[in-house]
Amino acid sequence: MTTTYISETYTTVRQLSEQICEPLETEDYVPQPVPFVSPPKWHLAHSTWFFETFLLKAYYPDYIVFDESFNYLFNSYYNNVGERTLRTDRGNVTRPTIKSVYEYRHYVDRHMQELLNELSDEKALEMVQLGLQHEQQHQELMITDIKYILGHNPLFPVYRSGYNLVNAVNQETGFIDIPEGIYEVGFDGDGFCFDNELGRHKTYVQNFKISKSLVTNGDFMEFMEAGGYQDFNLWLDEGWSWVNNEAVQSPLYWHKIKGEWHYYTLAGLEKVNPKAILSHINFYEASAFAQWKEMRLPTEFEWEVASGLLYWGQRWEWTNSSYLPYPGFAKAKGAVGEYNGKFMINQMVLRGSSVATSPHHSRPTYRNFFHTNERWQYTGIRLVK
Known part of the structure; x- marks a missing residue:
């Protein structure tokens, strides 16, 4: 350079x-x-x-x-x-x-x-x-x-007119078949990556089908109307405790006004667009929805193997993988070593990027990570069967 x-x-x-x-x-x-x-x-x-x-x-x-x-x-x-x-x-x-x-x-x-x-x-x-x-x-x-x-301001002020960020819709439908086999995952090549992407290694995956599209607001409304937030059979135990302790009935920023769902966007309060891609849900909600659909979330390795065939970049996509080090991972000495390694506990990996991600700051091997209850990021769901 x-x-x-x-x-x-x-x-x-x-x-x-x-x-x-x-x-x-x-x-x-x-x-x-x-x-x-x-x-x-x-x-x-x-x-x-x-x-x-x-x-x-x-x-x-x-x-x-x-x-x-x-x-x-x-x-x-x-x-x-x-x-x-x-x-x-x-x-x-x-x-x-x-x-x-x-x-x-x-x-x-x-x-x-x-x-x-x-x-x-x-x-x-x-x-x-x-x-x-x-x-x-x-x-x-x-x-x-x-x-x-x-x-969370009661007036729902506009940050920037027209800056909605949650109106994107899916470009494709259906599922992609991925054959079983041994695949290589992790960063390889020139250019920048974070240390948690290093340690390219082989991993075995069973055959699976992964959705070309992300779950939409309309899809999630069906889950809500079917009593998804009230059915403990769909939830992980921690998730069910979270639902009850926080009295959750909808995704973050959703408000029912005069019988209709609205959500806060950076362009202000708007009616929920059923066709738009779902956003602001946590791992518990993603897992419960997948259970309701009788499917599951992809592992981070399944996601990476399929990433070249997927349209992504709209939402950070929850995976069913814990945030752990790759083989051979070693923390750098000093302060830089605190950047990623010490957070490899009690968090789940998200893949892709979101509409809020800065330009040139995404790649298929990028490993984002958040706690299971957090949903203030532009997070979404992609299903696997």
Whole structure:
């Protein structure tokens, strides 16, 4: 990669984060309604902290830190880098102001551009790439966190007119036959990947059929009308406890108004489109729906084997695979080793990408992962039989 290409890519990625926040009012930058949602201000600062901490401090001679307190405020989970504020307290950080955070971003960007003009160290260039991929992850989180913040405002405010994101429909129908056999899975080749994709290896799969289409809102309405949320026989035990403890009767953002289902979109409150692809359901709901249809969710390996024949990119698709290391996986030393490996417990793998995923940030081997009860991402269901 040439220094010009790296510099231009850096600028493009960094600008997109700020473009995502353009429709926000100052008050929208701060709320944290639940622990798993981070304020937009925190995302802007944290992604900047990454470049300051892992590149400018390490490779820019005589670099002066913008604000010493920012390491404590905007470190996420890197224990190797020092103490940090609790995740649940991110919404309490009303100071520094959003104005200061933007000044921080622009300060770091200026110094990063100076660094990139002369950077040739291979490890440093790899860290730049990781930082850009990291920021793209946070761009998707910003979109979904903003939706959660505004979607729980009783006025259901519009984030951006026409920016619905949930109206896409399936392009194909039917099932694809995949023969049994030994297949290779995992990343192989040039280009970037995360460490959890490495360790390409062989895996055996039985023959199966995988749906060309994702489950739609209309499909899920039939499940709801058939008493899907009331039939304990369809649910995993943990899922049934979740349904009852949370009093869940519909996907996230759905509201029944005057006898009709509506859902909150980033374009405001709209009637549910039955033909559109279902979104914002968790693993428990996906599993229960599959049980109701007398089918199942694919494993992550089945999904990857079939991915070249599928139309994807609309929703993160739940798989029936636990998030575990591939053969030969080893955590890198230091803070970078905390990026993926320590989260390989009590989470399920999702494959594909979503309408909120940043450009050029998806590939068939990408392994996303979330807890079984989480549904604020653009998640969906693809069935296997």
